[in-house]
Amino acid sequence: MAAIDYYFGTFSSYAYLAGDRLEQIAARHGAQITYRPVDLFQLFDRTGGQRPADRHPARLAYRRQELSRWSRLLGMELNIDTPPANPAPSSYAIIAAQEQGGGDVGALVRAILRAHWAEGRDIADDAVIGDALAGAGFDPALAGRGLFTGAEIYARNLDRAVAAGVFGSPFYVVADSGQMFWGQDRLDLLDRHLAGL
Secondary structure, eight states: OOEEEEEEOTTOHHHHHTTTHHHHHHHHHTOEEEEEEOOHHHHHHHHTOOOGGGSOHHHHHHHHHHHHHHHHHHTOOOOTTOOOOOOHHHHHHHHHHHHHOSSOHHHHHHHHHHHHHTSOOOTTSHHHHHHHHHHTTSOTTHHHHTHHHHHHHHHHHHHHHHHHTOOSSSEEEETTTOOEEESGGGHHHHHHHHTTO
């Protein structure tokens, strides 16, 4: 069984636009996904990237066009002007849910990304996180109980991402082959790789 390490930020627009395609691909090929939320700003700092506020206006303008094109193509509502949110609380909740099991982690990730990009909700807010947990089949109180473990693994995820060559979000690493795929627009290539093509 193939194993996919999925690195992403909980305020990543392109992780949002990936929708449930990763989960569909994994189901088709019998692959297992490990969700590894990371602090994207720290990842950029450590891998030579630039935080959005430091990027050239031309890059920011192009990003707006790309996001608009992709959201229309995929039929996904997206508010391009949604500001970054504190990703730590939602990341801790995802980690705690994955550690506990019993619900749908992929659905939880998508609910948090949708809350941020389509619903304009604060994904650092306990109520928003609780709603996402409950909707994915987890106890909403898990977010509070899993803070310590979540924080510890969140820091380790960043170190692991840097060591694996990850530099953006979403980023997919196939553990047994070492093949890496950056961006929701590379999911078809991941699918082909898992199919042996």
